[in-house]
Every structure is written in C-alpha cells, then in structure tokens.
Amino acid sequence: MPQHAHRPTTHFRAYQHRSLLAAALMLAATGFAHAADIDDEYQSAVASCKAAPKSGTRYVSVTAALMRPVPRSEAGLVNRIPIATAVEIECELNGWVRGHTDGDSPSVGWIRADLLQAKAPTAESIASGYAAATPDQRKTWAERAVALSPYQARSHQMLIDALQAAGDGEGARQAGLVRDQLLNPKAERLSGEPKLLFAVDRGWAVALARVEDGGRYLETDMQAQASYYPVRRGLHFYRRGGADGVVQVLEPRESAGVGLEAQVRLAPMTARSDEVVGLATNFAATAQAARADAAVSSGARKAIDSELRAALQREKIDRGQIDKALKARPGAEQRGGVQIHAFDAGKLGTVHVASLVWDLPPKSENAGELSVDAVLILEADGKGGYKTAGRLVQLTGGDGVETHRYFDRLDLDGDGEPELIFQLGQYEGVEYQIWTRKSGQWKPVFKGGYVGA
Numbered sequence: 001m002p003q004h005a006h007r008p009t010t011h012f013r014a015y016q017h018r019s020l021l022a023a024a025l026m027l028a029a030t031g032f033a034h035a036a037d038i039d040d041e042y043q044s045a046v047a048s049c050k051a052a053p054k055s056g057t058r059y060v061s062v063t064a065a066l067m068r069p070v071p072r073s074e075a076g077l078v079n080r081i082p083i084a085t086a087v088e089i090e091c092e093l094n095g096w097v098r099g100h101t102d103g104d105s106p107s108v109g110w111i112r113a114d115l116l117q118a119k120a121p122t123a124e125s126i127a128s129g130y131a132a133a134t135p136d137q138r139k140t141w142a143e144r145a146v147a148l149s150p151y152q153a154r155s156h157q158m159l160i161d162a163l164q165a166a167g168d169g170e171g172a173r174q175a176g177l178v179r180d181q182l183l184n185p186k187a188e189r190l191s192g193e194p195k196l197l198f199a200v201d202r203g204w205a206v207a208l209a210r211v212e213d214g215g216r217y218l219e220t221d222m223q224a225q226a227s228y229y230p231v232r233r234g235l236h237f238y239r240r241g242g243a244d245g246v247v248q249v250l251e252p253r254e255s256a257g258v259g260l261e262a263q264v265r266l267a268p269m270t271a272r273s274d275e276v277v278g279l280a281t282n283f284a285a286t287a288q289a290a291r292a293d294a295a296v297s298s299g300a301r302k303a304i305d306s307e308l309r310a311a312l313q314r315e316k317i318d319r320g321q322i323d324k325a326l327k328a329r330p331g332a333e334q335r336g337g338v339q340i341h342a343f344d345a346g347k348l349g350t351v352h353v354a355s356l357v358w359d360l361p362p363k364s365e366n367a368g369e370l371s372v373d374a375v376l377i378l379e380a381d382g383k384g385g386y387k388t389a390g391r392l393v394q395l396t397g398g399d400g401v402e403t404h405r406y407f408d409r410l411d412l413d414g415d416g417e418p419e420l421i422f423q424l425g426q427y428e429g430v431e432y433q434i435w436t437r438k439s440g441q442w443k444p445v446f447k448g449g450y451v452g453a
Contacts, residue, residue, distance in 0.1 A: 049091035058116035063147040067109040071096030078109035083147045138162040185234040185248040189282040198280040203272035206261040208449035215413035217446035229262035239278035241409045242290035259451035294342040303386040304354045311393045325358035352378040357403045373403040377442045390442030428453035
C-alpha cells in the first residue's frame with residue numbers, strides 16, 4: 001500500500017529554505033508596522049550570524065526553550081524545543097544563539113543562550129540540582145525532571161514534594177493525578193462522548209466511527225474530533241479481536257490535509273511506535289484476550305486461489321496477469337499481491353479473509369491506469385470444505401482509487417461475531433470500512449475515518 005502522505009518526515013533542509021515571506025508572517029503578530037521592517041530585522045540578524053559563524057552542539061537545559069524567528073523575546077514563536085534536545089549552533093549574537101534541531105519536528109531559529117548548556121541534562125544531574133537548590137527553586141528543578149523523565153515515579157515525587165513544601169496542596173494533588181495517568185493509564189469515556197471506534201495505524205489513532213446500538217455506525221462529528229484527543233487520555237486497545245492493553249494519547253495533530261489524528265503510545269511504551277497497529281475504543285468492547293491468527297491450510301489456499309481466479313476471469317482479465325497476481329505476495333517493495341488472514345470466529349469456526357491488489361498493464365499507450373481490488377471471505381461449509389461468505393471484485397483507476405486491505409476484527413455489537421475492518425488505501429491517504437455478517441454473508445456497512453490530503 002502507498003505510504004501515508006499525511007505523515008511525512010520533514011527534514012531540516014526544508015526549514016533552511018523557509019522563505020522570507022514565511023518569516024515575515026510570523027513576525028507580523030509582534031507589532032511591526034511595515035513588512036519592510038520585518039524583513040530588515042530578519043535579514044540583519046541572519047547577516048550578522050553569517051559574518052561571525054560559530055559551530056558546536058548545545059542542549060536545552062530548561063523544561064522547554066522558545067525558538068524565535070529573530071533574536072528578540074517579543075518576536076513570534078517558531079517552536080517549543082523540549083529539554084535535552086540537541087541544538088546545532090550556527091552563531092551567537094547579543095545573548096542569543098541561532099541554530100537548528102533535527103528529529104521528528106526539525107526547526108531553525110533563535111534561542112536565548114542562557115537556556116542552553118554544553119552537556120545534555122540527565123535524570124541524575126537534575127536530581128543533584130534539585131537537592132542543592134533552595135526550597136523556592138525546587139519546583140523549577142522538579143518540573144525539569146518530569147519533562148525529561150515523565151515515566152519515572154521519582155520525577156513526579158520530586159514535584160509533589162516541592163509543591164507540598166511550598167504549601168500548594170492543590171498543585172500537589174494535580175501533580176499526583178498526572179503521575180498516575182502517565183505511570184498507570186486507564187481507558188476512559190469522556191463526559192457526553194458517544195461510543196467511539198478508533199483505528200490505530202503505526203502509532204497514530206484516528207476516530208473511525210460512532211458506534212450506535214443495534215450494530216449501527218455513524219460518521220464522527222468533525223467539530224467534536226479535536227475533543228477526542230486530550231493529552232494523556234487512555235483508550236481500550238485491541239489486536240486480533242481481543243483486548244491488548246491501553247493506548248494513551250501523546251500529542252494530537254492536525255494532518256496536512258483532511259482529518260485529525262493523534263500520536264499514541266501502548267503502555268508501558270514511552271513513545272509512539274510503528275509497531276502499534278490495531279483498534280481502540282472509549283468503551284469496553286470485549287474482555288477476550290487477543291489471539292494469534294490461525295494457520296492457513298493448503299486446502300484453504302487452494303479454495304481461495306480457485307475462487308479469485310474465477311472472479312478475475314469474469315472480469316475478462318488476461319490469464320497471464322491472473323497467474324502473476326495470484327502468485328504475488330505483498331511486501332515492502334511491492335504493493336500488489338494476495339494477502340490471507342485466518343482466525344477463529346467462535347461459533348463460525350475458522351474464517352479466511354483474502355485480499356488482492358494488482359496493477360494491470362495499460363491496454364494502450366494512452367490508456368489510464370487500472371488495478372484489480374478484490375476481497376474474498378471463506379467459511380467452513382461443514383463438509384470439510386469452504387463456502388464463499390463475502391466477496392468484492394472491482395477494477396479501479398490505479399493507486400489513486402481505494403483498494404482494500406484487511407486491517408483487524410472486533411465484535412462491536414456484542415452478537416458473538418466479529419466485525420471486519422478493512423483499510424482502504426489511496427494515493428494520498430487512507431480510510432476504513434466496517435463489514436458485518438448478516439444472513440450468512442459479510443458485507444460492508446460503513447466507511448469513514450479518512451485521513452490524508
């Protein structure tokens with residue numbers, strides 16, 4: 001499947017080449033009367049920097065350092081740089097340092113020199129500073145400890161102790177709540193919030209649907225979506241049809257295009273991970289534990305191959321292309337091929353879900369792109385064989401039109417049969433589709449949760 005275009009890793013070079021116009025817009029809110037004044041200050045600061053370059057690495061020593069577009073405290077904000085972040089220095093001017101940071105959110109701009117230090121702060125160095133500080137300074141040191149090590153109980157206890165010593169009982173209570181949320185997150189449903197289903201893909205959560213009684217699914221309220229991702233909220237997490245812990249919101253972020261999503265961690269992880277893929281809810285959907293996928297027998301593979309081959313022949317696809325498509329398996333370098341998942345569905349026995357995506361060669365020089373998108377669901381027929389219980393076969397306009405990939409399963413309506421969730425890959429984003437079983441057949445009943453350009 002194509003990579004998600006709404007989750008790019010922006011490199012520092014993009015920030016180096018930020019236009020003067022962008023810098024001017026950031027400075028416009030600082031009280032300058034004319035754009036010329038804005039450009040003059042920006043260009044003067046950069047010229048002074050280039051005239052006296054300075055290299056080296058320094059580290060943010062405070063909870064967060066504010067990076068400015070020009071060396072002035074009243075200037076606009078480029079970014080908040082967290083404690084211990086490395087800053088590559090370009091020059092120093094009148095108590096300010098110009099430099100850049102790398103990582104997931106690279107930035108370039110000016111930081112006050114007194115907010116940086118030569119060595120990266122550590123939990124031990126901050127604890128030593130806390131012990132040596134006067135009582136009125138300990139809160140500041142403790143806040144640095146929490147910012148640097150938010151998942152260590154010692155950091156939170158330092159802050160609680162400092163607040164209690166200062167007579168701030170309410171502050172100490174709030175600090176204790178934050179500690180409990182970070183060290184032992186709990187899933188919760190916020191006041192007035194509907195039942196929600198989220199898709200978690202590579203450590204990013206997106207609200208997929210509102211879950212109504214009777215197995216009905218509705219689109220999420222676009223205006224309410226921002227309220228779904230308060231920092232530190234917990235959600236029930238599911239993989240392979242069963243409960244698998246709690247994911248916690250780290251940071252919500254609006255995508256580069258359409259949709260709102262949030263970084264989440266799977267406790268006790270301390271950061272977002274590409275390995276975290278599954279479903280999440282704000283209600284307890286099931287207490288059943290996650291199960292490993294079942295093995296795909298040779299008989300099932302043969303039945304899937306036969307059913308897909310017949311379906312593709314009905315679409316008048318060239319036999320040679322059918323052979324290639326059915327032999328291919330999706331991999332890191334290849335979008336197309338057959339993907340098969342098998343799982344125990346309780347009273348239904350083992351269910352097999354096969355998906356096929358295959359790009360067909362153009363029929364002529366001026367012909368448009370064309371792809372096969374197919375889904376096949378097989379159940380045991382009670383006679384040692386298999387029966388088709390769901391099928392979709394369509395020809396789409398290349399990778400610019402949605403193609404199906406099995407994502408996960410979860411019993412959302414409590415009827416003892418799981419719903420199947422497919423991810424619909426598109427050129428610039430993804431969406432999700434819910435399939436449910438009615439009268440012995442699996443069919444799509446809802447589509448939503450689009451995130452992308």
